[in-house]
Amino acid sequence: MPGTHRTYLRALFTVPLAIGLLGAAALPAGAAASSGSRAAESLTCLGAGVDPAARVRHRAEILVRAPLRTVWKLQTDIERWPSWQAPVTTAERLDRGPLRRGSAFRWTTPVPPNPTPATRLDITSTVGQLRHHSCIRWTGPATGEGLHIDGVHVWNFTEVPGGVRVSTEETHTGPQVDADVPTATAILRQGLDAWLSDLKTTAEARTPHQPN
Numbered sequence: 001m002p003g004t005h006r007t008y009l010r011a012l013f014t015v016p017l018a019i020g021l022l023g024a025a026a027l028p029a030g031a032a033a034s035s036g037s038r039a040a041e042s043l044t045c046l047g048a049g050v051d052p053a054a055r056v057r058h059r060a061e062i063l064v065r066a067p068l069r070t071v072w073k074l075q076t077d078i079e080r081w082p083s084w085q086a087p088v089t090t091a092e093r094l095d096r097g098p099l100r101r102g103s104a105f106r107w108t109t110p111v112p113p114n115p116t117p118a119t120r121l122d123i124t125s126t127v128g129q130l131r132h133h134s135c136i137r138w139t140g141p142a143t144g145e146g147l148h149i150d151g152v153h154v155w156n157f158t159e160v161p162g163g164v165r166v167s168t169e170e171t172h173t174g175p176q177v178d179a180d181v182p183t184a185t186a187i188l189r190q191g192l193d194a195w196l197s198d199l200k201t202t203a204e205a206r207t208p209h210q211p212n
Contacts, residue, residue: 054171
């Protein structure tokens, strides 16, 4: 039934994907700027961007009033993600050392009750491009029993007066998202805004003397 299908999509995409879809915590007014339309120029990292053919996409950014090193450390210390992102239940690196091109990490997140047998998503992400303190691009599938979704996620970090501008853009492809693009896009937007909000809150809490 159409209503059941829409409810299922809303439940499924409340969780993150590579790390795409986080729980829909609202941003404070004016905290982030978002755009659901295709920008003239998508975000890139070392020349590589999101999936140009994907129908589900979103781009957002936020000003984090903290040093770049603090923001970068939070974002790249994968195994500590669960400490500041509640929807991430487990996270492990599949290699050692600083995050770099070719690094892979696996993490899990629960799936809310839905018509499929899946109770969680298992996500494996691989870093394709990375420039220290500047940008990251990773890709990876999220799989559950009867589910398969592919995501491409790009992050840019830019020092600006007052802190760091964090910009992110993500695309999703797969049967579930392609079946209801408006709903999947709306929930992707909520997820990216929530991630940015959590990153901002955590980084600023770790910065005793924030820049003016």
